[in-house]
Amino acid sequence: MHTTQSVQTYQKPHLSSVIGCRPVPTHAAPRSSAHPMAAALPLLLLLLVLALPAATHALTADGQALLAFKAAVLRDPTGALADWNASDADPCSWNGVACDAAGTGVRRVVALSLPRKGLVATLPASALPASLRHLNLRSNRLFGALPPALIAGATGLRSLVLYENELDGPVPAELGALPYLQILDLSANSFNGSLPASILKCRRLRALALARNNLTGQLPPGFGQELSALELLNLSYNRFSAAIPDDIGNLSRLQGTVDLSHNHFSGPIPASLGNLPEKVYIDLTYNNLSGPIPQNGALENRGPTAFMGNPGLCGPPLKNACSPSSNPFVPNDGDSAPAGARRSKGLGKVAIVAIVLSDVVGILIIALVFFYCYWRAVSPKKKGQGGAAGSKWSRSGKDCGCFSRDEPETPSDQAEQYGLVVLDQQVKFDLDELLKASAFVLGKSGIGIVYKVVLEDGLITAVRRLGEGGLQRFKEFQSEVEAIAKVRHPNIVTLRAYYWSFDEKLLIYDYITNGSLSTAIHGKPGTMTLTPLPWDARLKIMKGVASGMSFLHEFSPKKYVHGDLRPNNVLLGMDMEPYISDFGLGRLANIAGGASSFSQSDRAGVEKAKTQQPDASVSPLVSRGSCYQAPEALKTLKPSQKWDVYSFGVILLEMITGRSPIMLLETMQMDLVQWVQFCIEERKPSSNVLDSFLAGDSEREDEMIAVLKVALCCVQANPERRPSMRHVEETLERLNVSS
Template sequence: MRKNKNKNNLMILIFFLVQFQILLSFTFSLTPDGLSLLSLKSAVDQDSAGSAFSDWNEDEATPCRWSGISCMNITGYPDPRVVGIAISGKNLRGYIPSELGTLLFLRRLNLHSNNFHGSIPSQLFNATSLHSIFLYGNNLSGPVPPSICTLPRIQNLDLSNNSLSGEIPGVLKKCKQLQRLILARNKISGEIPTGIWSDMENLVQLDLSSNELSGPIPDDIGDLKSLSGTLNFSSNHLSGKLPKSLGDLPVTVSFDLRHNNLSGKIPETGSFSNQGPTAFLDNPLLCGFPLQKPCRNTAQSSPGRPNSARESNNGPPKKGLSPGVIILISFADAAGVAFIGLIIVYIYWKKKDNANGCSCTGKRKFGDNEKTHLCSCPCVGSFGNEDSEMEDHDKAESGKGGGGGGDLVAIDKGFTFELDELLRASAYVLGKSGLGIVYKVVLGNGVPVAVRRLGEGGDQRYKEFAAEVQAIGKVKHPNIVKLRAYYWAPDEKLLISDFVSNGNLGTALRGRNGQPSTSLSWATRLRIAKGTARGLAYLHECSPRKFVHGDIKPSNILVDNEFQPHISDFGLNRLISITGNNPSSGGFIGGALPYLQSVQTEKTNNYRAPEARVPGSRPTQKWDVYSFGVILLELLTGKSPELSPTTSTSVEVPDLVRWVRKGFEEENPLSDMVDPMLLQEVHAKKEVIAAFHVALACTEADPEIRPRMKTISENLERIGT
């Protein structure tokens, strides 16, 4: 009996020894880096893990084939070492384990857009190879760890959209290699530390917006000479005057200081002169340019000079002006009025002389040698024939009534032919969109023009229509299609503009059959990007109405035979709303071909900014900035946002912008993102990377963070020069 019992105990012992040996063989078959990574898997709630760790098999020898893990062979080590963790957007709940700090060769930690909570462990910064930490979009709390700057190679730190609190640590001055510091949308309080920014000579992006910061803006912020893009301090409690040193920042930097308690006059020197009014909104005590809010003279309310109310209460009022002074003032006023009257008379006769020299009756010859100054900056160029605007207006007004007749109104001095010539000319359908049918019309002198038919409605809103057309016609820029004339009648509305001979950018990129083009070199693409940016900057900054295009996409960027871009279709949405008609409802222009039913409508517009896709939203200039950024990405990658940028059956990135951003966050090889056609031009690699950074700045999700088109154009002009 006892013998059998001993035998059973021995069998049980052997069983446990075998199991323990198997367990040890499984455990110790995994590399130390793999064991450290298992701590992350254990720190995540299993019910939120989903498929994020489905292939993290503990019985493998190396974790390098696990999802989200990248490795590299390191000299002196037999096994590949973990250099990257990228598990983002998985809605993982849990905490960040301190064991990740044992990954000595970890360079990139990307856990953004999850639901990690708790504080950032200080032991994480024992991984001294870290240069990029992306933890934004979680629920992390506690202070910003001061030990971050013990990382000698840290370049990118994005902790935005969390619940971090406390103050900004002054030891950040030791992060001399830091390029991007993004702490936006947290609960960080206290003052912005002073005396640290001059040491951060490599910082290119600083975003402290949407926190609880108070106090003044430090003077040494102006020492950030490498800064680019947007300096964002918006939505805090900052107070005091704007330091003049901010004007020492690079001219390409845009300010976002909205929603604070800043006060005093906005300086007009240096970078301040390049800022728009939106940079300073919702600071009630700020005044001066560009807010167009005058600064009051504070001397009247100073302690040494009592105001009139105080005088009336404390003693007899002061005597009024003497009769001599009153007479002198009256004489000065009369002289001023007389001088202004002389100026008005002079301008009137000068306009009359100009009108006699070249009237605006629609009799001018199209194709005259009119010289348009090429722009070295967005604001160079002329606005066109302003003197003849009222004459054109009156002529069309007189010709639009009666028995259904109309009139051809020339906007440009170099344009003339008879209406009958237009209506009899040969016409060919170029295409159709929501903004009307477009025809190519060849005039009697052999010169082609583009004619857009807007429809038949809106005959009661002529004055409004004419004002809009005149404003569009004043825009003159080499990279914008020129509107030459318009025709108004109760049953027809036409716009006549220059004909650009080489199609549009969409066709140039993808060909007429939708296949990628092989003819666009990097130099050509850069030329198209620069020209388009110049044209948009002109529309935004220098056109009479500071136009917003609102529908920038490749089909609206025409290219000529030298592949110079020409922006078309700006301002037409407003004209369509005035006519109140469906422009594609059919009809003819003289000898024009009928509308071809085979012309397909355009695909869903994926070039629009996220906020532009909200029903009822009004177009802004930042819409155009985002759309331009998508086009620039298309020029760089050769991929259309209309199509999936990958061939994988499990696509995680639904659009081109997110696909490129993910590639840069994970530091994928440039060859994985750029158009293969551009890889043949090795010398252009640095230029391509610089253009990528411009495009990513344009496509920021927050419209206020996106730079102005003027800044974008200036940055592009520096590439390749």
């Protein structure tokens, strides 16, 4: 993380204050220029001036707390702490350290992340910085206990990750003093003793991972009631005993696998476990559980593998049936009655009559359903509806489920395909690491939210979350997303992986560091600072976007149409190289059950323009997307390659003029294309059209005018008169770029 260090200034102390620090002589001294103290005074002042700056740069308290951790490190094979120097003004530039001013102007340490560094150390008993929010020391060789004093002062701690070390001793009860704790991962250590009840005070806890330790005893009473925010729970490979808490069914936010396997839990499986979300997989293997397996909710229709290793369990889906005495739903007449008498009584006349009646009722219901389906299928033919009957047959067959021929696979048939799907061998992280990563919202649109996701090893990705819903079109989604991933070009953002589940669809891309082209041209909304792009950078971006769009149109596997090209969808890298993003996104959103490639406001604007019904509050084409949409958008919502050419032409005009199409619409009721054409018709000087920052570069004005001509060709009202992107690319490449 790049942080700007504050500059500390030194103010020379007043001379009287310096003299006042000297001892007062006990007798008067004769006035003489040769007095020893008078001769030494300049030297003392010089030493004081030299000493004071050093004092102002003394290491902060946060840095001293981190140096206490460094002092406890016995081995640092990778040199992870080599730049931790006490002579620094603050620790914000140290490896693994992140700081934040948080509006106070004073930078404080908020994160310490040193995973997989091979550090051999005991954790110091001194307190961590009070401002610390995230501590990640996973996969090192830390040993000894987790000192309570280490975490007691960091009351704002959000995540504590000590996975895969050699720590032992009890889990500190002081964890309960961390009210903001959201992630606690102590897995793969040797912690022992019971889980302290104080952990229930961490009511914001979202992930609790304690797997592969030596923890014993029962879970604290109220575990499910107090920790209702949990989304991840892994207690496997410990020695927890006693019964599984009845209130565990309150954990309605759980996701993935609830892993209680390889423990000593005993007693019956609480029926409340069935109240967990049905998408959650519950692993109860290798415990001491007994009794019948409840058949409700999340426990229903589970395979036997979720319950193996519990000899006392019985009933479906296991093969060993439950005896009447072990089934709480079957009355027991007592042990005194002979087994033969109980069987005889259980199969009395009343029971036999009930069984027969239930069979008859079941057969009648099946017959009625079959008759209803048959009637729905043939009724259109009786009404003489001809060709329409075929479509109604198909629909009725699908509704009833008994005449369907082309039904897609059920979610259970596709279950093995759900999850994180890697599309590039360079992707080294898994779903667990992705879910544990820090995420920051980059932007929102009608299609979904885009996050900046920082993984524990420092890798940064961009993750787009699509709309929820829709499982029946998984194969279509899979085919489409894999085709998009095959599009590789230096000016197109690469899709690296995707995630598909019952209610979550994610697309994982490369993260592009310098933001969008829109921000580069106009600055961030709400800020006054803007560094204008020089002409060389603008021309480089124009050429790169043209090259990427030409590749999409001519050489990609499906000869894609972007359909939503605008400056917000052009991202800039470290050297201002452009990357086109979000192509093919509209179709993916439709398949996934989210919004289409047009926002609701765009659709409303198009429909109003079609019907010529102006709205007093909304001018035609005033929506943000419509500024870049070709005129034929008024007649059709299906984009074409010529539509992309028009959008690219508007972007060229925006980069040449420095004017925002949206602002022009709002202030002059004229879009950017109309404004440029108006300036040409009125024979305005080029300085009125060009960005004021570019207007003074007379040596490059010929290139700017050449690009302006290309842009005007691209925004022709007639699609047939627009050039292809390949031709545009070749024209721009012929322009010379001075070094």
